[in-house]
Amino acid sequence: MSERPFQPRIIAFCCNWCSYAGADLAGVSRLQMPSNFKVIRVMCSARVAPEWIIKALSSGVDGVMVLGCHIGDCHYISGNHRAAKRFAVLREMLGCVGINPDRLLVDWVSASEGPQFQKIVTNFVERVAVLGPGKAAGEQRAKGTSELNGLTQQAEKRE
Ligand code: FES
Secondary structure: OOOOOOOOOOOEEEEEOOOOHHHHHHHHHHOOOOOOEEEEOOOOOHHHOHHHHHHHEEEEEEEEEEEOOOOOOOOOOOOHHHHHHHHHHHHHHHHHOOOOOHHHEEEEEOOOHHHHHHHHHHHHHHEEEHOOOOOOOOHHHHHHHHHHHHHHHHHHOOO
């Protein structure tokens, strides 16, 4: 019997105004995508706290995407500029705590870019699958599931 290939667990923080709508469009257009990612809607990419990402990556999530509006299109004017700067620094910090920075992706998707959302998600899932399981393995992954659900609820409450 052949073993099932590694299926990474991915979360995608999507801003309400563009990338979440892009994800929705990809869904209603029935574009083929991996099913092993979970979308967490936030009001802006700048709303994503770096500690959420570190917590996720240390507790069973294998990869995190932060997807916002294209530069210049942020609903809050400069939120995505701030997010881009913040997560560039975070990528460097991840290496210092033993987490491969390639497990974090920051990108931009507009509301009309369902196919772009599909492409970004598919490529990222493939990339993380090649990297293999994240820092937390085994029972940590199981624990991470409940923490991830808690994180989702926290993000929803704060909006
Ligand atoms: S509202 Fe989309 S990145 Fe700010």
